[in-house]
Amino acid sequence: MTLQTEQAQKSNTITSLGRHILAEFYNCNSNVLNNLELIEKYMADAATECGATVVEKKFHMFNPYGVSGVVIISESHLAIHTWPEFGYAAVDLFTCGDTCDPLVAYEYLKEKFSAGSAIYSELQRGMLNAQNQEEVVVSPFQIKTHID
Numbered sequence: 001m002t003l004q005t006e007q008a009q010k011s012n013t014i015t016s017l018g019r020h021i022l023a024e025f026y027n028c029n030s031n032v033l034n035n036l037e038l039i040e041k042y043m044a045d046a047a048t049e050c051g052a053t054v055v056e057k058k059f060h061m062f063n064p065y066g067v068s069g070v071v072i073i074s075e076s077h078l079a080i081h082t083w084p085e086f087g088y089a090a091v092d093l094f095t096c097g098d099t100c101d102p103l104v105a106y107e108y109l110k111e112k113f114s115a116g117s118a119i120y121s122e123l124q125r126g127m128l129n130a131q132n133q134e135e136v137v138v139s140p141f142q143i144k145t146h147i148d
Contacts, residue, residue: 017126018097018124019102020093021103022123023092028082049108058070067082
């Protein structure tokens, strides 16, 4: 059996518990990235835009600059850390189930940060055996997509 055949069989028999988008935003508006209130608002709005239910928010402003924070959603979480001095933000968008799409949140944040460029990798986490949806397969996450 070829590697491609094995991978095709795996993709037909395994689903995942969640999608995890690891996003990198470059050449962003530094004034936005250094504004605690805007970052909190945009992260919560991104959660709502992608169809998630916001449960709680926690954000922190660093001295002299930078913001970190997390939006807890019923479907998992959205987290961020900014480096305004570099115009850069690192964002995790982790959703479980099929009621929300983390790529919608990614696109929303790309626009709100005025990102000159952005990339992401999508990981599938908590791999399930399709024949037994109650069995989590002992396997590392699988990279589904990587965009340059």
